[in-house]
Amino acid sequence: MRLMSVVALLLLMLTGCAKHPLYTQESYVFGTRVEVSIYGEPEARARRVTAQILRDFDQMHHSLHAWEPGTLERMNGIFALSPSKAAIAPGMIPIIRDATRYSEQSQGLFNPAIGNLIRLWGFQSDTFKAKLPDPAKIAELVRANPQMHDIVIDGILFHSTNPAVRLDLGGYAKGYALDVAASYLRSQGVKNALINIGGNILALGQHGDRPWRVGIQNPRAPGPIATLELRDGEAIGTSGDYQRYFEVGGKRYCHIIDPRTGWPAQGVQAVTVLVPPSAHAGTLSDVASKPIFIAGSAGWRAAAQRMGVANVMFIDGQGHVELTDSMKQRLRFEPRS
Template identity: 50%
Template structure:
């Protein structure tokens, strides 16, 4: 009986999976009590579902209601949460020279990415040029308390490149409220760690953009988050060419020059949010990626170029364990 009781008291990883935000999510709780782990993870998944429904970019939601009001040239009253999200996304867009701009929802729709089962097609050239000429930007939004309006009716908000990071921060807050000290939250490759996995830190892999395996692994410590922007998750191929969902607002075309770019955010407030939005301008900047990560104070970065070359900052190289024979170029 003593041996049996000892076995029951061992800590283990309790995993909980779902499909939200158009991707697979995984909440892994390390502990001894499965009932407590299940309850905490269930609360997180309910929150993910709430966020998904509230801020969906094309199904009826608070966000689509705001977009409809903007298209009509009207102001809208939004929730405290959405007002705060829009202000933060506006700031991230400004710091990143508007390379990543959630106001470009109409551009995303033109490329057919506002559907779960898109058909490979290029956008109508005239509609694309008209939208580029309209130049919708987050800077067009006027946010006063809960009142939101736009100086530009072409603005259509899509928080798809931002919401997963915010959801990581919400998940971490809920788990801590539920007394969970050790967990790993994964939302389609955006990952945040709480505590440890026993006597070891959590270890995560960085996906190789062209192979079904990680290119490297790294330990993730309490409160840290990692996020990747890449051309290998939402994309289609047409006439032998790859078209990814990360669109360059300067050209209206899918960004070129980078297969994937990963950033590690050390423990700090809103680490989850910072692991998502700020990776986009660096990805879209191509060879100027380092300038953009510096703007956000991000020192841990790995980039895989269009030709498959690997570039990594010295700070992140010290944390990485590469898989196979990789000879990265070190960047200060």
């Protein structure tokens, strides 16, 4: 979710003490604010690599957007004509296979194939109305049971065995973009950087002689509920009910849809996961928070274990904070006013 203001404040505090340059540039991609910070590089070089990252993000946004003209929207049109087949863009093959693997690992709680449900609730748009969908239509889409394994890739061709499949990679793309950006920065010899896509954050190296420090948004108050120091290669991701939501009859309905019911997950305010360094740390930090959120108070620990995530902060609907043992060692909670 969007922790940009918290991170920006922390970076400003750190910049004031910096002996070497900190270059930071912001943009708006994936429907959220994006910030790239590079430490200790000449400004011209930092500006050049940052510009390339933002160009890559913009290309990914258009390619992976489920509702605007582009690669994914074209694929969704083919899925709806099942069993029609078409040639697949080569770059989509590893993404589809990777998202399918995560979906199976989560036992279906992470399910990018439910794009039609997301559209029914109106969350495919940056703006949405405070209006409940027809329960009968929700039930119909749940019965259709679109799954990632309904997508078949055969050589250069793809199709779906279920016309109800509509891919929405909103819970995957930001993390994937983090990994792409981190790989590019490493290839350019940049050792110290912080990439923030709406609160999905990946760190490289350090901010001078100290680790990068980021804040985790309090889901019910301005500012951070806690801060932590990110080590080289670590990624952090948060899913919450406090940015994309509407209220009807005093009840909050957020954008995180439970594929089992077709309704927004309830009883959870936020989930934050911290993922150790790997080639896919960003992707996992984006994906894993969703099934943990949907699993709720009774099932979040089991969901975290299935996703292979040890560092978790879970905040229930009443604001009670639960932590895994390893996450307790990493967080510094802010004093309550």
